[in-house]
Each structure stands twice: as structure tokens, then as C-alpha cells.
Amino acid sequence: MSDVTTTTADELLVLANVESAYGPIRAIRGVSLKVRKGEIATVLGSNGAGKSTILKTISGVLDPNRGSVHFKGEDITAHDPADIVRRGLVHVPEGREVFPLLSVRENLLMGGYTRRDRDGLQRDLELVYTYFPILREREKQDAGLLSGGQQQMLAISRALMGAPELVLLDEPSLGLSPKLTREIFEIVVRINRERGTTILLVEQNANMALNVADYGYVLENGRIVMEDRCEVLREKDDIREFYLGMKEVGVRGERRWKKKKMWR
Numbered sequence: 001m002s003d004v005t006t007t008t009a010d011e012l013l014v015l016a017n018v019e020s021a022y023g024p025i026r027a028i029r030g031v032s033l034k035v036r037k038g039e040i041a042t043v044l045g046s047n048g049a050g051k052s053t054i055l056k057t058i059s060g061v062l063d064p065n066r067g068s069v070h071f072k073g074e075d076i077t078a079h080d081p082a083d084i085v086r087r088g089l090v091h092v093p094e095g096r097e098v099f100p101l102l103s104v105r106e107n108l109l110m111g112g113y114t115r116r117d118r119d120g121l122q123r124d125l126e127l128v129y130t131y132f133p134i135l136r137e138r139e140k141q142d143a144g145l146l147s148g149g150q151q152q153m154l155a156i157s158r159a160l161m162g163a164p165e166l167v168l169l170d171e172p173s174l175g176l177s178p179k180l181t182r183e184i185f186e187i188v189v190r191i192n193r194e195r196g197t198t199i200l201l202v203e204q205n206a207n208m209a210l211n212v213a214d215y216g217y218v219l220e221n222g223r224i225v226m227e228d229r230c231e232v233l234r235e236k237d238d239i240r241e242f243y244l245g246m247k248e249v250g251v252r253g254e255r256r257w258k259k260k261k262m263w264r
């Protein structure tokens with residue numbers, strides 16, 4: 001596990017012992033993780049593991065009961081979501097929430113609403129159109145008329161329009177075909193490599209995420225049970241067995257947690 005007490009300059013995001021709940025439901029417990037500048041980090045976990053809760057806690061949508069979130073060395077724990085966006089941290093939530101009655105172009109411009117540099121905004125609009133040419137073709141159409149995959153492209157592009165340093169991506173593969181998923185992940189990698197944008201990706205699709213990310217955490221019942229470089233995680237049979245085994249067991253609880261703990 002990471003040493004949560006020390007931080008270095010290349011650590012863009014640091015969560016230390018974070019616990020968040022929905023009323024009596026403690027969704028994540030003692031979550032500590034780090035995202036280094038310039039990398040793609042991933043949190044893997046099955047449905048209900050707490051992946052979205054981690055991202056909501058980072059972006060200020062949900063206030064944690066315990067623990068801290070630091071971004072660029074500054075404490076942003078429970079800050080206002082708008083303040084966190086202004087600092088350069090943008091969250092693309094699960095379910096690709098675009099504004100359905102605004103055009104594609106209007107959606108993109110909304111993503112840059114905090115920016116004052118008109119030239120930069122125009123440049124980034126061109127840039128996202130080169131990443132996803134279909135968005136240029138559809139720029140005047142209502143976003144609600146786009147396919148699921150195109151809405152995901154728009155949601156990611158809208159986040160980029162804010163020129164963020166860190167993008168939180170919540171299950172971009174959800175509901176998409178393997179082919180579209182691959183396409184989107186290829187662009188995510190390009191964005192990371194070409195723009196240097198740091199990415200924290202949460203996914204149920206372990207294969208896909210482990211192929212694109214540099215460093216990974218495995219989340220089970222709200223706790224991180226394993227972490228390593230993805231090239232190491234990819235080689236572990238436990239990861240594959242765990243994700244296949246999920247379907248058979250299908251129940252959450254102490255028994256599975258203990259079984260999982262043996263990995264360490």
C-alpha cells in the first residue's frame with residue numbers, strides 16, 4: 001500500500017484514508033491512493049464497489065466523513081465542486097451527462113465557461129474535433145440526438161474544453177460495444193500522451209483499463225485491496241479469476257473480502 005504520509009511534487013492527487021457514506025451506508029472506507037502527474041491511473045472494481053463514490057468525493061460532489069483529498073499539494077477536501085473545477089480538476093460522471101437540448105458545439109463551449117482565453121478555447125475546440133471528427137459533423141445537432149458512444153465522446157471533449165490538468169473518467173465503456181470502447185480508450189491515451197493530461201479512470205472493464213493505464217488499484221466493498229503497476233496487475237491470474245468469479249459468487253460480504261485479502 002502507498003505510504004499516505006509522504007507526498008512528492010509529482011503527486012498530483014493524493015487521497016488519504018477517505019471514508020464517504022450515503023446516510024448509514026458506508027460506501028468507501030480508508031481509501032488511500034495517489035495519482036502521479038502525467039500518468040493514467042485506474043481504479044478497478046465490480047458494480048457497487050465504490051468507484052463512483054471515490055470520484056464524487058474527489059470532485060466535491062460528496063463530502064467525506066473522514067480523510068483528506070489533496071490536489072497539487074493543496075487540501076481540497078469537501079471544497080465546492082466549482083472551486084475544484086477552477087483548480088483544473090474535471091469529473092466526467094457515469095452515464096455521460098450531456099445537456100440534451102443544447103447543440104454539440106454549445107455543450108463543448110459550456111465546458112470552457114470558466115476560461116478567459118478565447119484563442120485557447122478556439123484551439124481546444126479544434127483539437128477535440130480532431131480527436132472526435134464525428135462531433136464536428138454533428139456540431140449543430142442537439143446532443144440528445146447523439147448515440148451513446150457519441151455522447152461519451154462529447155462528455156470527454158467537454159471536460160477537455162476546461163483545459164484540465166486532471167480528468168476523472170467514470171466508466172466510459174459502460175453500455176458501449178467493444179469496438180467503440182476501444183476507439184474511445186485509444187483517444188484517452190492520445191489525450192494523455194499528447195496533451196499531458198493526467199487521468200484517473202474507474203472501470204469494471206478490467207482488461208481494457210489495465211491495457212491503457214500505468215498504475216492500478218483494485219477496489220472491493222469500498223476498500224482498496226491491491227495496487228501495482230498495470231503491467232504487473234495484468235500478469236496476475238487473481239485479477240482475471242476475480243473478475244470471472246464475480247458472476248458466480250454475486251454476493252458482497254465478509255467472506256469474499258477475506259478471500260480477496262489473501263491476494264496480498
Ligand SMILES: Nc1ncnc2c1ncn2[C@@H]1O[C@H](COP(=O)(O)OP(=O)(O)O)[C@@H](O)[C@H]1O
Nearest residue numbers: 022025027045046047048049050051052053054
Ligand atoms: N445515492 C446513493 N444513495 C445510497 N447509496 C448509494 C448511492 N450511490 C451509491 N450508493 C451505494 O454505495 C455503494 C458504492 O456505490 P458506487 O460508488 O456507485 O459503486 P460503483 O461506482 O463502483 O458501482 C453501493 O453499495 C451503492 O449501493
Ligand SMILES: [Mg+2]
Nearest residue numbers: 051052053094
Ligand atoms: Mg459507478
